[in-house]
Amino acid sequence: MPSEPLLRVRDLVKHFPLPRTILDVVGRRPPEAVRAVDGVSFDLTRGTTLGLVGESGCGKSTLGRCILRLYQPDSGAVWYGDVDLAALDERALAPFRRRMQVVLQDPYSSLDPRQSVGSALMEVLSVHGIGTPADRPGRVATLLGLVGLNAADAHKYPGEFSGGQRQRISIARALAVGPELLVADEPVSALDVSIQAQILRLLLDLRGSLGLTMMFISHDLRVVRYLSDEVAVMYLGKIVEQAPAAALFSRPLHPYTLALLSAIPEVEAAPRQLIEIEGEPPSAVRVPRGCRFHPRCPWRTPRCLEEAPALRSLASGHFVACHEAERHAG
């Protein structure tokens, strides 16, 4: 197994400072920030897909954007081979932009309504200096074919396509530069279920035929299960559990993962009642002391209120940040 990681993320932190009012300044209140990503480390093996799952506000999208350097992380490193992307300036970053691409959730707002699909793809090719002006129309046709559209669709505008077709166009645009890494941030969340299945199948096929490394960000564990080799569960800016997909779903160790699995309304069979949690995630501005999950956790002990659990290995490749994992889930 080629286990050399394409990407090694270390202690990544991204906080968004809250705007200060005059009262905050006069009252000498300490500055506050949304701690969107609060110390995240993981490896992404070449040719595999990491599913990043969590509920709104857990920091999964921010993490994706920090890796793509759409956000400048506050601290930490994103090692792409032996280069730290977090430390590069925009100029030095340019060659890496071609190697990493993104597909976003909303195919309505991520395409320019006044630019034909063909022209949008041509633009990508010419900006990155791919091919010659003469052979670019051919490349555009190939790309459209790759995502299940017709070459004739190049003349159409985004408004003439349905949501699922637009998402195909977004994928074609991301693939135009021949990336190694594709970050897909909730790529099917805006789509109806029958169309969602089409796009998932397309991503799965493309990953196989192009050997893509993928980071697949989603709130939906069902979708993540379908595509991922490895899954990381995020809660309030931290990874609380990470494991090969099969292990995570068959033998979850973190109470939050268990709660997420219990909450999924499954089509298959009777509900599986593993664990129910009450309450809502706390604000990422005032993160709870100790373990971040403790206010909602049915397993909490006095230790959890004081000491933040580190992400530690409990089985081969299975990491969990919980003091009580052995006792309850073991």
Add this chain to the structure above:
Amino acid sequence: MTTPALQVTDLRVDIPTRRGIVEAVRDVSFSVLPGETFALVGESGSGKTTVCRALLRLLHPPARITGGAVRFQGRDLLRLRERDLEAVRGRGIAMVFQDPMTALNPVLTIERQIGEALTDAPRDRGERRRRLVGLLRQVGIPDAEHRLRAYPHQLSGGQRQRVMLAVILARRPAVLLADEPTTALDVTIQAQILRLLASLQQQLGMALVLVTHDLGIVRQVVHRVAVMYAGRIVEMAPAAELFARPRHPYTVGLIASVPSMDRDRPLVPIPGTPPDLVGLGEGCAFAPRCPLAAAECRRGEIPLRDVGPERLSRCLKAELVGAPVAV
């Protein structure tokens, strides 16, 4: 035999547009018993929300009801005077929406909004307040005394939906229409709200009409279900039976499209896209995407017919439709 809490017959809704008339809802009939949970399930544009809004005549113009009847407590809501209908809305039949922010008044406190809904509001302010705090506690809002003074924007999405349910609890309607009530919520919060909804229903003996796109929810909380496609009910069945043996190819496709936690079950998308509802034409609207479609499927009106006890299907080939999970 129990009388249905709500009975819908041959409902028909048109939306005139520049391109022609959108046949938004056609030939929709169903009834819901007291205490029963009935789901209208379908994808965007299937007409499920339009049906739901039409029941209380809450359609946005230019959409208009062009036929049918909605029987509730011995009256046809579609023929009621607006003034009489106003008395039914909220008290007889209540509705919760996907985004409770649109249903709550942003400039009134939670106390005012639930207070208005109390059917027998006590005169005494202290007593009234205790009642409201009790309601908020029942729907699981922590720190209820404090929360009464809050405005909707100060609450999270889940809490706003809980406030809506407190209003329902105060009004004690006979029928609750819930239009994607948990779609905007995170999955752990969704599970909490669904549990709460089920307990309210039991407590009040309400009939619940749940509009949803999520087959998982249908599987887990619903008694009977109608699957909608292109403005029509294409299949109706008790929920467990719908999943065990669907009798319409669209239902099969829909079930097979939901990714499973069990990775061994293949994900099989439905090819193509839903049809344009302007000038839908003859035959089965699903035929262009259907693996079983034959020449006769493209002619005439396909009737919704009996295919078993309590089971209806709008498919000529219903008997050939197999189970979604090929073993």
